[in-house]
Amino acid sequence: MATAEAVEANPPVRRDTGSFRLGESLMVGLIYLCGISSILFVLAIFVFVFGEAAPLLWGDYGFSFKEFATSTQWYPSQPSNPEFGIVALFAGTAAVSVLSMVLAVPLGLGAAVYVSEFCHGKRKETLKIVIELLAAIPSVVWGFIGVMVLSPIIIETTGASIGTNILNGGVILALMSVPVIVSVGEDALKAVPDSYREAGLALGASRWEIVYRVLFPAAKNGLLAAVLLGVGRAIGETMAVLMATGHAVQIPTSVLDPVQTLTATIAAEMGEAVEHGTQFRVLFLIGVVLFGIAFVVNLTADVIVKGIKGKQND
Amino acid sequence: MTDVAQNSIRTRDLNLWYGDFQALKSVSVDIPQGKITSLIGPSGCGKTTLLRCFNRINERYGNVTTTGEITILGKNIYDENVSLAELRKTVGMVFQRPNPLPISIYENIVFGQRVHSRRGSMNRRDADATVQLALEEVDLWKDVKDLLKKKATLLTLEQQQKLCIARLLPLKPRVILMDEPCSALDAEGTEAIETLIEGLREKYTILIVTHNMAQARRASEECIYMLLGEIIEHGPTSEIFLSPKNKQTEMYIEGRYG
Numbered sequence: 001m002a003t004a005e006a007v008e009a010n011p012p013v014r015r016d017t018g019s020f021r022l023g024e025s026l027m028v029g030l031i032y033l034c035g036i037s038s039i040l041f042v043l044a045i046f047v048f049v050f051g052e053a054a055p056l057l058w059g060d061y062g063f064s065f066k067e068f069a070t071s072t073q074w075y076p077s078q079p080s081n082p083e084f085g086i087v088a089l090f091a092g093t094a095a096v097s098v099l100s101m102v103l104a105v106p107l108g109l110g111a112a113v114y115v116s117e118f119c120h121g122k123r124k125e126t127l128k129i130v131i132e133l134l135a136a137i138p139s140v141v142w143g144f145i146g147v148m149v150l151s152p153i154i155i156e157t158t159g160a161s162i163g164t165n166i167l168n169g170g171v172i173l174a175l176m177s178v179p180v181i182v183s184v185g186e187d188a189l190k191a192v193p194d195s196y197r198e199a200g201l202a203l204g205a206s207r208w209e210i211v212y213r214v215l216f217p218a219a220k221n222g223l224l225a226a227v228l229l230g231v232g233r234a235i236g237e238t239m240a241v242l243m244a245t246g247h248a249v250q251i252p253t254s255v256l257d258p259v260q261t262l263t264a265t266i267a268a269e270m271g272e273a274v275e276h277g278t279q280f281r282v283l284f285l286i287g288v289v290l291f292g293i294a295f296v297v298n299l300t301a302d303v304i305v306k307g308i309k310g311k312q313n314d
Numbered sequence: 315m316t317d318v319a320q321n322s323i324r325t326r327d328l329n330l331w332y333g334d335f336q337a338l339k340s341v342s343v344d345i346p347q348g349k350i351t352s353l354i355g356p357s358g359c360g361k362t363t364l365l366r367c368f369n370r371i372n373e374r375y376g377n378v379t380t381t382g383e384i385t386i387l388g389k390n391i392y393d394e395n396v397s398l399a400e401l402r403k404t405v406g407m408v409f410q411r412p413n414p415l416p417i418s419i420y421e422n423i424v425f426g427q428r429v430h431s432r433r434g435s436m437n438r439r440d441a442d443a444t445v446q447l448a449l450e451e452v453d454l455w456k457d458v459k460d461l462l463k464k465k466a467t468l469l470t471l472e473q474q475q476k477l478c479i480a481r482l483l484p485l486k487p488r489v490i491l492m493d494e495p496c497s498a499l500d501a502e503g504t505e506a507i508e509t510l511i512e513g514l515r516e517k518y519t520i521l522i523v524t525h526n527m528a529q530a531r532r533a534s535e536e537c538i539y540m541l542l543g544e545i546i547e548h549g550p551t552s553e554i555f556l557s558p559k560n561k562q563t564e565m566y567i568e569g570r571y572g
Binding site: 199 | 371426430478
């Protein structure tokens with residue numbers, strides 16, 4: 001009854017005229033296109049990358065997948081009998097990524113806790129802006145810093161013969177991942193209801209005790225997602241590691257060894273590879289491997305974030 | 315001395331500002347030991363603010379200025395040498411919206427002890443006993459004894475609020491502050507919590523902020539009526555409700571104001 005009265009009092013404006021309907025369906029179509037375009041792009045990229053790599057697996061390129069997956073030898077441009085072993089490259093990526101995470105995770109989470117819980121007002125705003133700025137520095141600039149600033153410092157302090165190595169790449173990648181971890185981590189901490197903090201305070205906990213007894217358990221999924229996004233950034237980064245890690249395909253034995261990563265290999269060798277040749281296709285296969293790693297990392301982050309939402313609904 | 319023994323909380327000329335806004339105006343009040351006192355008044359009259367002064371949790375907002383004196387159990391809580399952790403151990407608080415921590419029921423109960431005892435000094439058997447005792451005291455043990463490892467946030471609101479009371483008890487508080495402890499609960503939950511509060515009287519000094527006039531009337535022995543940051547009337551609940559001395563109190567209680 002109430003509805004009937006309301007309708008009588010406010011008759012709906014008729015808007016189903018021809019031009020209105022046309023505009024409406026045009027907009028809907030446009031938005032739909034925007035929506036599915038990202039899926040199309042990802043699919044197209046995958047098809048393209050995989051399509052270039054696939055002939056290796058069933059064509060007669062004299063390529064052995066077993067060798068690719070298990071060999072440490074990478075001599076792609078040897079005129080006779082080139083060797084394509086991904087293991088050393090993979091080790092390079094793993095070493096640099098792990099070192100960068102060891103540095104970036106404590107720093108990033110610590111900074112997130114500081115920004116979210118221990119500072120207010122102007123300082124907080126300034127810090128957030130600076131952190132966003134840090135995230136916006138192009139990776140080639142980071143690589144430049146690695147080569148020109150960090151490398152001499154490493155040589156001077158450690159006595160290493162080459163300053164561009166795992167340590168250099170790890171530090172540079174850590175600095176690049178920290179802003180991601182800080183901003184996502186801060187969001188996760190901010191999402192913890194204030195009533196939890198008050199509960200902890202009222203029971204006599206200090207602010208630090210609240211951080212590790214209340215906030216960490218409450219925000220652990222969000223913080224984990226922050227870390228995984230940082231990992232994603234570290235693994236996928238190309239330009240900075242290309243410049244900072246020193247280009248030596250080998251299984252590293254110390255952090256002062258130069259290495260070459262998967263991404264850097266593609267970037268460095270694509271230009272000189274013969275189009276549709278074996279090396280060209282192997283580089284695309286490395287692309288597929290990177291695709292796989294990124295997919296696994298993102299999927300893990302996604303599952304964890306979904307976990308947060310599921311629990312909140314309980 | 316007798317005064318200290320009978321009054322667990324006393325304030326003298328207490329003023330409080332949030333920035334430029336004065337929320338408490340020259341509040342001087344004595345709250346008797348071992349009784350249930352209710353704080354009533356219209357929204358924004360400062361009753362929650364007053365409550366939050368007594369464990370100094372107000373201070374977490376940067377722009378709060380307080381002047382005057384608050385003495386709890388004979389000790390000025392604004393003294394330099396007062397430890398906030400100790401104060402909050404003595405003065406527990408229950409919030410408007412049940413706020414168990416997002417950890418297990420068990421961990422919620424021992425949280426206070428973990429914070430207040432040295433690392434590793436708690437042994438498992440004592441902790442188990444503490445948890446059982448606290449949950450029994452709030453009549454929750456039989457409901458949750460098999461769920462102790464479950465997340466506390468999965469309980470019903472009524473159970474959560476009981477848990478929030480239970481987690482104070484292992485710290486052996488002397489005063490329990492309650493900020494509208496039943497406002498998030500249904501009638502049944504309200505009754506359960508009121509029964510529980512009734513059972514806690516005498517052991518603890520209980521101060522309840524409430525919007526619910528009927529609750530103040532049935533659940534408290536003393537009543538304080540506040541308006542615009544001032545205390546208008548303070549006396550035994552029966553007197554305030556039957557024969558209020560102040561015109562404003564009378565109007566509020568009869569529902570003609572607020």
